[in-house]
Amino acid sequence: MSYLTSARQAAEAYRQNPSALLLGIETSCDETAASVLRGGREVLSMAVHTQIPLHRKYGGVVPELASRSHVERMGEVCAAALREAGVRLTDLSAIAVTCGPGLVGALLVGVSYAKGLAFAQELPLVGVNHLAGHIAANYLTYPDLQPPFTCLVASGGHSHIVAVESYDRFTLLGRTRDDAAGEAFDKVARALGLPYPGGPALEELALTGDAAKYPLHAAFNEGPTLDMSFSGLKTAVVNLLHNAGQKGDLPDKASVAAAFQHAVCKTLTNKAVQGALRQGSKTLALAGGVSANRYLRALLEEACAAAGLRFCCPDFRYCTDNAAMIACAGHYALLCGEYSGFDLNAAPNLPLCGAQQGF
Ligand code: KG4
Ligand code: ZN
Numbered sequence: 001m002s003y004l005t006s007a008r009q010a011a012e013a014y015r016q017n018p019s020a021l022l023l024g025i026e027t028s029c030d031e032t033a034a035s036v037l038r039g040g041r042e043v044l045s046m047a048v049h050t051q052i053p054l055h056r057k058y059g060g061v062v063p064e065l066a067s068r069s070h071v072e073r074m075g076e077v078c079a080a081a082l083r084e085a086g087v088r089l090t091d092l093s094a095i096a097v098t099c100g101p102g103l104v105g106a107l108l109v110g111v112s113y114a115k116g117l118a119f120a121q122e123l124p125l126v127g128v129n130h131l132a133g134h135i136a137a138n139y140l141t142y143p144d145l146q147p148p149f150t151c152l153v154a155s156g157g158h159s160h161i162v163a164v165e166s167y168d169r170f171t172l173l174g175r176t177r178d179d180a181a182g183e184a185f186d187k188v189a190r191a192l193g194l195p196y197p198g199g200p201a202l203e204e205l206a207l208t209g210d211a212a213k214y215p216l217h218a219a220f221n222e223g224p225t226l227d228m229s230f231s232g233l234k235t236a237v238v239n240l241l242h243n244a245g246q247k248g249d250l251p252d253k254a255s256v257a258a259a260f261q262h263a264v265c266k267t268l269t270n271k272a273v274q275g276a277l278r279q280g281s282k283t284l285a286l287a288g289g290v291s292a293n294r295y296l297r298a299l300l301e302e303a304c305a306a307a308g309l310r311f312c313c314p315d316f317r318y319c320t321d322n323a324a325m326i327a328c329a330g331h332y333a334l335l336c337g338e339y340s341g342f343d344l345n346a347a348p349n350l351p352l353c354g355a356q357q358g359f
Contacts, residue, residue, distance in 0.1 A: 007122070007124045007125065007339060010094070010122065010123055011334055011337075013093065014124060018039050020038070020039065020093035021036055021037070021038055021085075021087055021091055021092050021093055022037050022040070022092065022094045022095070022096060022330060022331055023036055023078070023081065023092050023096070023117070023327065024036075024037065024097070024128075024325075024328070025074075025097040025098070025110045025113060025323055026321055026323040026325075026326045027098065027102075027109045027113075028098045028101070028102025028103065028106055028321065029066065029102055029103060029321060030050065030051040030055055030061045030106075030321075031050050031051065031320070032048065032049040032051070032069065032070050032074055032109075033046070033322050033323035033326075034048075034078045034080070034323045036085035037324060039331075040139075040328060040335070041139055041143060043140060044085035044087070045082070045084035045085035046084075046317070046323065047077045047078070047080035047084060047323075048077065049069075049073040049076075052197065054066075054069055056196050058196075059190055059196050060190075061103070063106065066105070066106045067105035067106050070109035070110065078113070081323070089117070093123065094123055094124045094330065094331075095117055095118050095126070096114075096125075096326055096329065096330020096331070096333070096334075097113075097125070097128065097326070098110055098111075098129075098326050099127035099345070099347055099350065100127075100130065100347030100348055100350025101129070101130055101131070101157065101158075101350045102157075103348065104346050107346035107348065108346045111127070111346050124339045125339060125344065126333045126338055126339045127340040127344045128329045128330045129350055130321075131153050131155075131158060131160065132329040132333075133325040133326040133329045134153055134155060134288045134325060135151050135162070135164060135287050136325050136326075136328040136329040136332065137291075137318035137322075138151070138314055139328050140315070140325065141312070141314045141318060142312050145283070145285070145312060146167075147167060147169075148163070148164060148279075148281065149164050149276075149284065150164070150173070150276035150279050150284050151164050151284070151286070152271075152272035152285070152286050152287070152288075152300075153288045154180070154181040154182060154268060154287075154289070154290035154291065155180060155181075155287075155288030155290060156180060156182035156183055156186065157183065158176075158180050158288065159176040159181045159290075160172060160176075160352065161174040161175070162352065162353070163275075163281075167332035167333075168333055168336040168338065170352050170353045172352070173275045173278070174226025174228065175228070176227070176228045176229060177220075177227050177229045178230065178231035179229075179231045180230070181228075181290050182289050183230075184230035184231070184233065184234045185198050185199040185290065186198035186199060187234050188237045188238075189201050189202040189257075191238050192237075192257060199292070202260070203293050203294065205254050206257040206261045206295070209253075209255035209256070209258030211255070211258040211261070212259075213252060213255035213258075214255060214259040215259070216236055216240075216259040216260055218233045218267040219233070220267070221266065221267045224274075226271050226275050228271055233260065237256060240256065241256065261293070261295055264296075265293065265296040265299050268300075272284055272286075273300075277309075281309065283311075283312060284309045284310070284311055284312070286300055286311075286314070287314060288319075289319060291319045292320060
């Protein structure tokens with residue numbers, strides 16, 4: 001029997017078994033992660049090896065170092081996920097892996113490893129879009145949550161407002177025209193002299209600042225478009241720091257951080273709530289690494305309450321990159337009848353909502 005025939009049968013068996021075990025693998029950037037889920041929403045284990053110490057001295061992710069580290073750690077991280085879940089490889093019913101978007105060399109490690117496992121165990125393999133994974137982090141946090149809803153996905157590489165029409169159908173409502181929100185956090189954090197990764201460090205510094213001290217605004221904040229832009233805001237911060245330095249002034253870095261954070265989070269909140277209301281959604285969800293930002297969570301919670309929307313955001317452990325969210329998205333992809341062959345490839349620019357939308 002060919003792999004595709006047996007994989008099709010195994011995928012069918014997966015769909016029939018409500019407590020089937022699925023292994024998820026994530027290597028799109030700087031975390032090597034694996035996770036076992038039962039029945040799609042019950043997380044039995046989450047193993048992760050973070051590369052933050054490896055990249056910190058360079059101030060950002062060095063792709064070649066990331067790929068090499070994934071190669072070194074992939075096997076032990078998967079073994080740890082199985083051990084922590086108390087299951088064996090032979091107990092698994094399916095394998096899901098992030099196939100894009102992300103760093104091509106990093107993605108290839110996870111994709112190749114997942115293919116090897118799927119071949120050896122004759123298991124169905126499903127390639128998962130990393131952003132669909134971030135959205136699925138909400139399913140792990142809210143057992144009752146199901147589409148349709150609107151989701152703001154804010155990560156290091158993307159800032160999208162997405163209509164989640166079903167578990168596997170997404171429409172892009174708006175997006176950043178330049179820097180992603182997380183990218184802007186990282187760049188401004190660097191300008192403020194904070195360590196990588198910049199987002200959490202900037203959030204902490206902002207706690208002691210006064211957001212009203214510096215007038216910073218993101219472009220397109222007002223008006224009907226759901227698109228956003230954070231590059232001008234980032235440049236405004238860099239100029240502010242530069243001008244202060246030239247005059248010999250000591251800028252109040254905590255207040256710069258607070259003003260920047262407020263401008264980004266206000267824009268994300270306004271646009272996401274507008275998007276949800278325009279869609280007629282009852283729920284607005286938040287996803288992606290920036291969803292770990294407490295200031296953003298608070299602004300969205302308040303705005304959703306005022307607009308009569310239910311607000312959902314992932315448990316903190318599912319905010320930044322992890323394999324449980326990939327496993328969950330893979331589960332729903334399998335339920336929707338999708339699975340991948342051994343021609344599955346890493347797709348660094350994989351779109352969430354179809355190539356015609358140009359991202
Ligand atoms: O989703 P993620 O882990 O990786 C990508 O898919 O990009 O997101 C990482 C991004 C980084 O830019 C990081 O600075 C940002 O999320 N981030 C935060 C916070 N935690 C992570 N940004 C603001 N506040 C945070 N607490
Ligand atoms: Zn991510």
